[in-house]
Amino acid sequence: MSPVFECEDLRYQYLERFTALDGVSLTVERGETVALLGANGCGKSTLLKLLDGLLFADSGTFTAFGEQVTEDKLEDEQFNHGFRARVGFVFQNSDAQVFSPSVREEIAFGCLQLGLDRDTATARVEDVLALLDIAELADRAPFQLSGGQKKRVAIASVLVMNPEVLLFDEPTAALDPRTQFWLIELLEQLRAAGKTIVLATHDLDTLPSLADRCVVFGEDHRIIADAPTAAVLDDRDLLLSANLIHARSAFAGVRARS
């Protein structure tokens, strides 16, 4: 079976001058959970947008499920729907994702876009409202939700399509501890259910139970390490040089000693 994603030598610049990715190659296999790590601005969000077909590389190739993904291909409705049904993206900022008049409509939106009939969409929406324990929010407008509730709704609007691959951009950022805990448990459940997950995060503590592999970006927008999670987290010099911990952080030092 072909890998879920194959990226070869991807380069991307914003406005043809601000480099975001500079020769990035990586493969994501089916069922893997891969964490993208790196300092602010190193290119994690850009890579996730390329993986979701929201941006297109200036050079290099991006292959998903064995087929090259290009802007032209995604203009084809059939290819587009096939790709969109298989890959879901939870943005870092839920406000960029949640915009319908009500939570129920927000969650139904993607299903209707993909051409599911209303009854099927309604049944799926009810399922995912129950799964994420947000049934009581169903008739609220997005502006009536807290940040944590909005995150749940954004996740619901992706899970409702039951994609094989889930992309998360800093999912636990700006959430209170209880909501973070809930989210980590959800990610673990999705992983156990066999989903392929790629997530960008700064939250190193959660990685041992969550990620099979860590891909570390340097501030030069290139990958400086791609290794099993334990190997990356035990490499204090790597974590320091990638600006993932600071000199007074106990992280990795403590792990290495214990």
Ligand SMILES: Nc1ncnc2c1ncn2[C@@H]1O[C@H](COP(=O)(O)OP(=O)(O)O)[C@@H](O)[C@H]1O
């Ligand atoms: N819309 C944009 N216009 C210009 N430069 C951008 C834009 N978005 C991101 N960048 C630049 O691209 C680089 C990578 O950004 P990003 O992918 O957001 O990094 P990360 O998610 O790792 O913080 C950064 O240097 C950032 O300044």
Ligand SMILES: [Mg+2]
């Ligand atoms: Mg980012």
